[in-house]
Amino acid sequence: MLMTATVDFDQDHLDPDHIPVWFKSYFKAEKEFLALSPAIKLLGTGDLEHKMNTVSSIEQSADLMAGLKLRYETDRGELFAKFGAGGYYLEIDDDLPEEYSDYRREDLSNAEFAWFQEYKGRLLFAEKISISAQYKNFRSTDNVSLETRKEIKLAYHFHPAKQFVLKAEKTWYNLDQFERSAGDNGLKVLPFDEDTYYQAYLEFEF
Numbered sequence: 001m002l003m004t005a006t007v008d009f010d011q012d013h014l015d016p017d018h019i020p021v022w023f024k025s026y027f028k029a030e031k032e033f034l035a036l037s038p039a040i041k042l043l044g045t046g047d048l049e050h051k052m053n054t055v056s057s058i059e060q061s062a063d064l065m066a067g068l069k070l071r072y073e074t075d076r077g078e079l080f081a082k083f084g085a086g087g088y089y090l091e092i093d094d095d096l097p098e099e100y101s102d103y104r105r106e107d108l109s110n111a112e113f114a115w116f117q118e119y120k121g122r123l124l125f126a127e128k129i130s131i132s133a134q135y136k137n138f139r140s141t142d143n144v145s146l147e148t149r150k151e152i153k154l155a156y157h158f159h160p161a162k163q164f165v166l167k168a169e170k171t172w173y174n175l176d177q178f179e180r181s182a183g184d185n186g187l188k189v190l191p192f193d194e195d196t197y198y199q200a201y202l203e204f205e206f
Contacts, residue, residue: 024051030069043069045082057192058173059108061147062089063138065116077123077130088114088138088146092178110177114138114146130155148172161205170196 027048034042045067052060067084091109116139122132136149153167172194 022051022054025049033068039074040070040072043071045069045084047084054195057092057175058195059091059093060089061091061173063087063114063116067116075124077121079121080119082118082120083116085113085115088112090146090173090177092175108178112140114140128157130157144174146174155203163203165199165201165203167199167201168196169199170194 025048029046031044032041033044036042045065047063047065047067050060050062051058063086065084065086067082069080069082071078071080073080089109089111093108116136118134118136120132120134122130124130132151132153132155134149134151134153138146138148140146149169149171151167151169153165155163155165157163175193
């Protein structure tokens with residue numbers, strides 16, 4: 001389980017009442033199904049992720065997914081590929097510019113069945129420094145990309161259960177599902193379809 005709150009410094013002219021705090025939570029369950037070797041294992045997984053109040057157009061996003069994970073893990077690092085499907089939800093901000101005054105709040109959310117693919121690699125250097133990269137993509141049943149997440153992380157492990165982390169993360173959202181005509185302009189609901197942020201933090205395991 002991972003729950004975080006992140007303060008941002010966004011100056012939002014469309015939403016002067018924006019509360020500058022993101023909220024993110026992640027719940028994970030894994031069960032080993034098959035050991036192909038001491039290092040290679042097949043696991044069943046269940047993931048629940050939720051994010052809200054970002055600085056982009058996204059009011060909140062959530063996904064509840066079940067899947068299979070093929071993992072290769074040694075003392076020096078790990079590689080895994082993960083695939084699954086489940087429920088996907090996206091809601092965009094209701095602080096819209098004047099061009100979209102005819103939108104109703106119920107037009108601004110979408111829930112659907114989707115599938116995902118996820119890949120991660122992590123390598124440990126000199127016993128105390130590790131670098132990892134992760135990619136995750138959600139797609140609709142007609143194979144349209146809904147959301148893509150990319151992350152790279154550098155960690156200094158000064159204790160087996162404590163580390164200092166530098167991380168860059170970017171998420172892109174497909175807002176075409178909310179597109180509606182505005183006269184001849186064909187404008188979309190807000191142009192901010194991605195979140196990018198950088199973090200430096202201490203992480204403790206209990």
